[in-house]
Amino acid sequence: MKRWILTSLLGILALIAYSQPNPAQRDSLNKLTQADHRLMMQQLKIDSLRAGPSGNPQAPNAANSDERKAKTYTSMPDPLRFENGTLVQSPMDWNLRKAELKELFDREMYGRTPENLPRVVWEVVSEKDTIIGSVETRYRKMKGIVDNSMFLSIDVSIDFEYGVPKHKNSPVPLVLEFGWIWPAGMRRPPAPSGPSWQEQVLEQGWAFGVIIPTSFQADHGAGLRAGIIGLVNKGQPRKLEDWGTLKAWAWGAGKALDFLETDQTINPKKVVIEGLSRYGKAALVTMAYDDRFAVGLIGSSGAGGAKLLRRTFGEQVENLAGSGEYHWFTPNFIKYAGPLTPNDLPIDAHELIALCAPRPVFISVGSPEVEGQWIDARGMFEAEVLAGPVYELLGKKGLPTLDFPPIQTFLDSGDLAFRQHEGGHTVGPNWPFFLEWAKKYLDN
């Protein structure tokens, strides 16, 4: 193909991937996504996949929400056993096992983050002194410009903004959120009645930051030939073990942290990563792979995040592997929706949590009555329980109980914390609990 045709095609693709789609554009995005999904299936030599259950509890094929039918597996991989069967007995052994687990997660689920990723240069877009809540704050909007000299027709930049309380004598902790942007016409979740999470964080004397994942990697399969994934692949489709968007979003968070390391007002050893839903998955992946993040607040991450994939309850691997969500993962993961099954996975979510050890992780979820059962609160709790022995091996504390607690019980005595709040699909009501618990790690 002539270069200019290729370039304009890529330009159009990038444009579609980054602008807010109208119905016609959405249709064309869907077609591109379907085509890419099919291409990945062809490369995997798969003709058909099992369909996932429906998220609509009224549908005839609704996802299971009956606890008695949830435990369909007979075995669960053991984080403290090497692939050759020998036991992990010391923190030193754990370092080796950790490398083994990362390799498995890379190859089978989240994909390999490329080596030698391009440089990012940070620019201040705007800066002002303002008052947020009652706190005097220095607020900055930043842009991380990604060096695209390897493939000039794809531009990538990272949108990131942060607010730091003024008049502090020493560098402060920062809570970094993967932030949503709400397309025009889409209903936002209701604003919290009390102070926003940013206000609560500032009240604590800490800084907050928001990174916009879709600024550097779109949230659909059609966007995979643009953004940071497309740039590194020079506009070509992904190969079977390439990274998915969760890994790409985690890379962006790491770049924001690189930048924060250069800001004297921030303590880069005390940076929290937080996210909800797909961004809760991204926050957990970030924690698991980037040891520099000190604490994780993982909101309603569900399947592909903190929930055990082997449990037949709520969202299933078949949903994750379908064309609407496969882009979050490596193409190789699709095969677990046919011919393989979730029971063939060499890893499960508890091992992703374990990769965060010994660093503290708070797993947050809403009420089944309000949020629904798709997230599988208990599947996340059980994964957290199963990650406990790794924390204990490293001299830390897991959850204090094996029994799923009643709603609004705060399991906060360990370095793994869990709380199911009374609200819906939000971290909202859990913020004060998180901040109280996190103080002991961040305020010393």
Ligand code: GCU
């Ligand atoms: C869907 C998807 C979930 C995801 C959620 C979200 O419900 O099935 O896996 O977490 O969207 O990100 O809002």
